[in-house]
Amino acid sequence: MTGLPGELIASLGGFLERLGAMTRFAGQVLWQSPAALLRPRLVVEQVYNSGALSLVIIMTCGLFVGMVLGLQGHDLLQRFGSEEALGTGAALSLLKELGPVVTALLFAGRAGTALASELGLMRATDQLSAMEVMAVDPMRRVVVPRFLGGVISMPLLTAVFIAVALFGVQLVGVQLLGVDQGQFWSQMRGAVELGDVAEGLIKGLVFGVACSLIAVFEGYNAQPTAEGVGRATTRTVVISAVVTLVLDYILTVLML
């Protein structure tokens, strides 16, 4: 009878312990970030790894998300006889929600897992310990540049995603379903404020910080076994997705 409550308390304790460790880790990473910017070489390499290499999947998914949005939006709006509002609706939903959130989920799947498994494998093969022995701080040399690379990449990826998705909406809405092109763009321009674009980019940046941090934390603290690396990768995706969606709600409340 005492098994279940005891286990619950233990798992709650484990959760709190992990949360505390992550907060401490986040503090360390943020503390070391300015110094890491002095060695841009390492950061640029990581922008390449998590940004440039994610570009293809981001653009492909963006195009299809936009095209689906065009189809669904057109189907819904024509019931009210206002197909021209497709541009406005698509632009606002992409900028405010779909763009940052889907980009973050894709980023966690493409770049987050790569970061976590790379760091986990470094841990499992004692490369991190070897660095410490050589008096190289693995935090500064390995973790922080990867974190910064992700943070820099995410807003840019978000912007690319939204731009490509709008192209997809336009492709389906205007070229395929015959919404008037002038109406499409002018209504969009009339309704979208600069603040909406800023909201999307801010969300992208915040999700970038969260997802990168989770990925490097899970990888850095992975169990040094094959199973541990696998588990770290899985946890990265799961935690990133949940945190992204929860943060999205909080940010929306703040900025609405």
Added chain:
Amino acid sequence: MRPSRAIDLSTGLFVLLGFAAILFLVTQITNREFSLRSETYRLQAQFDNVGGLKAGAPVSMAGVTIGRVESIGYDMNLFKAVVTLRIDANYDQIPNDSDASILTAGLLGGQYIGISPGGSDESFRDGDRVEFVQDAIVLENLISKYLFSQAGSRDSNAEAPATTE
């Protein structure tokens, strides 16, 4: 150094693409207009009711956008809304007895300010006030006015036969 250069190149391409996308979002899908040469002058207009007019709404003459609404304030002494308009300096020949009215684009569209030219020989200058204004049409007022006039005319119709008899 060869692979490192390839990395730099594609990173540069990625960053460029990202900023191009941001630029596209900022300039192409918002109503913000970034003109390099932004010579403008200000006009003021006082309205009893601005309806749903917002800062950033277009100011147009004959359907051509010649400026934007810069700000909307409330004057506590006049009990009127004070709207500041920013007009492109290219359009500096607007007669100073022109009138400004708050209009609605389409049935459910956003509101804007329409200026129709007057006949004066002198033009508006920076800081001038538009004397002749027409308030925003509030749909509820319009409907209630219509209903009351209907009710009123029915009453008078009912009375009219009585007096003639």
